[in-house]
Amino acid sequence: MFKSTNAIQTAAEKLQAAFTSEDGTAVKEAFDAFGAAIAESVRADFIEANGDNNALLQRGFRVLTSAEKKYYEHLIEMGKHPRQAYTGIANVMPETIIEDVYEGLVEDHPLLAAVNFVNVNYLTRWIMNDHTADAAVWGDADGEISKAIVSAFKTVDLTQGKLSAYAVIEKAYLELGPVWLDNYVRTFLKEALAAGLEAGIVSGIGIGGQPIGLDRDIHDGVTVSTTTGYPQKTAVELKSFMPEDYGAVLATLAVTENGNARSFDEVTLICNQADYLTKVMPAATVLTANGQYAQNVFPFPTKVIRSSAVTTGTAILCLPGEYFLGVGIGKEGTIEFSDDAQFLADKRVFKAKLYGAGRAYDNTCAVLLDISELEPAYIYVKDMNPAEAAAETSGEG
Numbered sequence: 001m002f003k004s005t006n007a008i009q010t011a012a013e014k015l016q017a018a019f020t021s022e023d024g025t026a027v028k029e030a031f032d033a034f035g036a037a038i039a040e041s042v043r044a045d046f047i048e049a050n051g052d053n054n055a056l057l058q059r060g061f062r063v064l065t066s067a068e069k070k071y072y073e074h075l076i077e078m079g080k081h082p083r084q085a086y087t088g089i090a091n092v093m094p095e096t097i098i099e100d101v102y103e104g105l106v107e108d109h110p111l112l113a114a115v116n117f118v119n120v121n122y123l124t125r126w127i128m129n130d131h132t133a134d135a136a137v138w139g140d141a142d143g144e145i146s147k148a149i150v151s152a153f154k155t156v157d158l159t160q161g162k163l164s165a166y167a168v169i170e171k172a173y174l175e176l177g178p179v180w181l182d183n184y185v186r187t188f189l190k191e192a193l194a195a196g197l198e199a200g201i202v203s204g205i206g207i208g209g210q211p212i213g214l215d216r217d218i219h220d221g222v223t224v225s226t227t228t229g230y231p232q233k234t235a236v237e238l239k240s241f242m243p244e245d246y247g248a249v250l251a252t253l254a255v256t257e258n259g260n261a262r263s264f265d266e267v268t269l270i271c272n273q274a275d276y277l278t279k280v281m282p283a284a285t286v287l288t289a290n291g292q293y294a295q296n297v298f299p300f301p302t303k304v305i306r307s308s309a310v311t312t313g314t315a316i317l318c319l320p321g322e323y324f325l326g327v328g329i330g331k332e333g334t335i336e337f338s339d340d341a342q343f344l345a346d347k348r349v350f351k352a353k354l355y356g357a358g359r360a361y362d363n364t365c366a367v368l369l370d371i372s373e374l375e376p377a378y379i380y381v382k383d384m385n386p387a388e389a390a391a392e393t394s395g396e397g
Contacts, residue, residue, distance in 0.1 A: 007037045007040075007041055008038055008041055008187070008191060010037075011030070011033050011034040011036075011037040011038070011191075012034065012192075012194065012195055013308060014030050014033065015027075015031065015034045015191075016194075016195035016198060016199060016308050017030075017308055018031075019309075020203070020308070020309055031192075034188075034191070034192065035188065038187050038188050041187075042180060042183050042184045043173060043176065045059040045060070045061075045183075046059075046061070046180045046183070049061070056179065060183060060187075061179050061180075061182070061183050062100075062179070062182060062183070062186075064179065064182055065094065067094045067096070068094050068097060068178070068182060069178050071093060071094055071097075072177075072178035072181045072182055072185075076174045076178065097182070097185070097186065098119065098189075100186055101186055101189045101190050101193070102117075102119040102327070105117070105190055105194055108190070109198070111198055111201060111202075111307050111320075112194065112197060112198070112201075114268055114303070114305060114321070115201060115323040115358075116320075116321055116322070116323060116324045118325065118326045118327075119326075119327060119328070120326045120327065120328040120356075163193060163200075163209075163353065163356055193327070197211075197325065197327070197358075198307050198308075198309045199309045200213060200358055201213060201309070201358060202215060202270065202307060202309035202310055202316065203215050203216070203232075203309060203310075203311075204216070204229075204358065205228060205230055206218075206224065206229040206230040206359070207225075207226070207229040207230075208229070210229070211325065211356070212229075212358065212359040212360070213230075214270070214316050214318050214323060214360060214365075214366040215232055215233055215314075215316055215366070215368045216229070216230040216231070216232060217230060217231045217232065217234075217363065218230060218363045219257060219363040220257065220363075222363075233366075233368040234368070235314060235368045235370040236249060236252075236367055236368065237370040238315075238369045238370065238371055238374060239374065240374065240375045240377070241283050241284055241297075241298055241299065241377065242299070243299040246298065246299055246300065247299065247300070249317060249367055249369070250267065250317070252364060253317070253319055253364060253365070253366075253367065255364060256364055257362040257363045257364050258362070262319075264319055265301060266300075266301040266302070266303060267300065267301070267302050267303070267317055267319060268302070268304075268305055268317070268318055268319070268320045269302055269303070269304050269305070269315055269316070269317055270304075270305045270306075270307055270315060270316040271304070271306060271307075271314075271315040271316075271371065272306060272307065272308050272309075272310045272312060273306050274312060275310070275312060275314075275371060276304065279374040280304060280315070280371065280374065282374075282376040282377065283374045283376055283377050284296055284297050284298055284302075284304075284377060285377060313370065313371065313372040314370060314371065314372075315368075315369045315371045316366055316368060316369065317369055318360075318365055318366035318367070319366070322360055322361045322362075322365035323358065323359070323365060323366075324357075324358060324360075324361070325356065325357075325358035326357055327354055327355070327356035328354065328355050328356065
């Protein structure tokens with residue numbers, strides 16, 4: 001894609017940092033800069049292509065379906081008439097647009113690709129297996145079988161969470177037409193949602209429309225505050241990635257909250273970029289005998305994902321496939337607009353909103369780690385006295 005990814009990435013990182021800070025002013029300023037960066041980048045690519053379809057395709061612009069074109073033409077027409085209400089089915093964003101956004105989210109953001117991220121379209125409720133019981137049981141043919149199966153599932157209300165983002169764009173940009181607007185909307189939705197979703201996956205408090213983050217304590221019977229939501233897990237100190245230290249932490253993931261065995265062949269470690277470079281990388285890198293560095297040396301298969309949503313000095317060790325995240329479109333539409341705040345500046349404020357919910361299956365799917373004292377990796381050499389060395393060499397030890 002030709003668009004200025006550096007400018008967009010920088011703006012997206014600042015937006016995610018603002019989400020994490022929960023500073024309303026910072027979020028507003030970050031959104032303004034974020035929307036402007038995307039609008040200008042997409043505009044530059046569109047103008048540079050000069051109407052050449054092949055050039056447009058190379059720059060990430062799409063050939064629109066008839067439904068998509070109708071939707072964007074309706075959006076542009078509404079953009080010419082302040083405060084005019086949406087009418088007709090063209091108000092509802094075609095599923096193909098959000099499907100493309102969803103695919104881009106998964107492809108470009110490792111954390112979203114790692115969790116059980118589901119595009120639920122227009123569904124308002126989702127049933128998930130929380131592993132509290134086997135889906136099939138042996139026993140007498142009585143009500144206990146049905147009871148056991150039913151208890152293995154829980155229902156998530158997707159409309160309880162609403163992820164909203166807004167962008168301010170020049171009205172003149174709307175004259176560039178549906179193809180430009182489509183690229184802008186998809187880029188904006190993808191990057192804005194990524195910033196908000198990552199913040200929610202990592203540390204959402206579970207109230208006020210937020211998902212329940214991986215760092216939250218969700219054990220059965222936990223007290224949930226009406227103001228601060230689910231409490232944060234107590235951080236477990238991790239000194240090294242040596243088998244005895246790392247294995248003890250991994251073992252906590254191997255048993256479900258209800259005491260059932262859980263098997264897995266890989267885990268994920270989530271930390272921010274700075275902690276990765278100063279703590280995790282030194283602790284998982286060794287200098288081999290041939291003078292080369294071996295990276296990501298863990299005693300158990302571990303995938304490291306970097307996210308600025310994780311606070312400094314901490315990391316999350318988890319089974320990301322055990323975290324459900326569902327995102328869908330509301331029946332009443334996805335994009336709204338207003339001229340109230342920017343009327344004199346001849347700008348239009350667009351607000352995008354989707355519904356969603358996220359939570360881990362149970363409290364033992366993730367561990368919050370304190371990595372502030374994580375030690376660098378070393379190659380340990382066994383020091384033996386001459387007699388022991390001779391015995392080991394001869395095979396007598």
